[in-house]
């Protein structure tokens with residue numbers, strides 16, 4: 001992961017590359033913030049920059065520096081296969097591991113890589129549980145990970161540089177793992193980098209927090225990164241129904257949204273609002289459409305529906321719907337009302 005691929009977090013990225021360039025790397029850091037805001041992506045980009053043998057520096061750009069993306073180390077990082085990078089994350093037994101009791105992150109490395117690459121390292125913990133098919137289980141980072149980490153850190157680095165440990169959702173560490181981390185932090189090795197990626201610091205031991213340097217990752221409210229795999233299709237179906245206003249199929253669609261989690265509903269609303277903004281810019285400023293609805297006909301025709309006469313009305317409708325979702329409004333009513341408002345606005349173009 002290069003910093004340039006993490007949207008909306010240039011300020012932090014610049015701070016991180018500066019720290020490395022000045023040789024002030026702290027051996028233990030806690031990246032605190034939602035994964036969807038880029039906390040995990042930033043931690044991995046940080047490790048990649050640290051290991052890059054051809055760091056790039058820019059003048060006057062939004063980023064002051066970045067890893068090259070092309071040296072042997074960067075190439076391994078892009079595939080998340082660098083031998084000195086150790087990833088730990090919450091896990092639980094699933095169909096693959098059956099009822100095996102001694103499972104660990106090692107059992108799910110390929111699934112985790114696949115998940116990270118698929119979601120550009122911005123997937124939520126909820127999406128990870130879906131990916132592993134363990135939604136109803138208690139996922140934690142357990143003893144097996146603790147012994148693997150101790151072993152990994154006892155070896156010499158393959159590339160003769162840092163040994164890097166990234167623990168995603170570190171608040172899910174069990175007692176054994178937390179104690180091993182604590183011990184590592186108490187007796188730091190200069191060639192070791194521990195990056196804890198945490199969403200809720202209240203669940204972390206204060207003795208661990210006090211031994212790490214805090215990197216606070218601000219919430220990022222943009223939309224394009226919140227994309228769920230089926231959002232484009234869901235969006236196209238919805239918009240087509242709003243033109244026809246077929247109450248039967250529309251209420252089926254609304255039921256489908258109602259069945260989703262509140263977080264997914266919110267993410268979809270962000271996605272849909274961003275889609276309108278993109279269409280407006282395409283239609284009114286001639287900018288390229290930065291979104292693909294997976295339907296060539298829709299890609300071509302829908303932007304022409306979004307004009308100066310309705311963009312504000314549409315934006316307001318979405319702002320209010322997002323506000324209402326955050327306040328636990330009844331999803332069925334909310335999506336139905338929003339549908340009527342959009343349908344009306346689209347006809348006023």
Ligand SMILES: [Zn+2]
Nearest residue numbers: 052068071074
């Ligand atoms: Zn590089």
